[in-house]
Amino acid sequence: MQRCFTVQKHINKSGAPRGNRSGAVVLELILTAPAFLIIMLAIVEFSLVYTAIEQTAYASRTAAKIASETNSGSLDTLVSSGDLKSRVDRYLQVGGLPLGSCRVILQYNVLTGGVVEDDRDPDPAVAGCDCGPPSSTLPSVTGASATDSVRTTVCVKLDGNIPDFLSGLGFSIQDYVVEESTTYIYEL
Structure with a gap:
């Protein structure tokens, strides 16, 4: 038994055989590659910013736990000894933010007769690290006295902690500061 193979030519609508399309594919790639690259860099940039926000929130919680x-x-x-800031910076560095925090603020009303004490490290703030604690007062917790709260605010500059991939496209993160605050009930 003999087998016969036939070669079929693909013919386009004009009736001519379809030729090599590699030129069209290369042209499409050249036109779409920059858009895909920009989209990829934006996804990476925003993911890193989100990670910085989450790590700052966790560092704020850790600082509030230490203070409480x-x-x-x-x-x-x-705060004045630098112990709280160094512990927060260590936590942030492990979390992928190599420069750590630019400022740590501790507010408390423990044994102050309801007066809120405010300690900041460094004081005054580093240039470009414009952040502060929330304007709300420390909470009065049911079942606890009004002198039982601590609140920490951790501020992290994105410049130097996150690569600035999109600065050439007009979106720079150099001037942005992430600020997270956490309030805990005083434990001791």
Whole structure:
């Protein structure tokens, strides 16, 4: 038994055989590659910004936990000694933000008769790190006295912590500061 193979030519609508389309494919790639590259860089950039926001929120929670478990006599030196900021910076560096925080603010009303104390590190703020604590007062928790709250605010500059992929396209993150605050009930 013999087998016969026939070669079929594909014919386009004009009746001529279809030729090599590699030129059209290359042209399409040249025209769409920049758009795909910009979209990819934007996705990576926004993902890194989101990660920085989440890491700053976690660092703020960690700082509030540390402050809520610190002896009330040591709260005033927790910030001035640089201990709280160094612990927050260590946490942020492990989380992928190499420069750490640009400012850590601790507010508390523990054993102050309801007066809110405000400690900042560094004070005054580093240039370009314009952030501050929320304007709301520390909460009065049911079942606890009004002198039982601590609030930390952690500020992180995106410049130097996140690559600035989209600056050439007019969207730069150099001037942005992420600011997250957390309030805890004082534990001791």
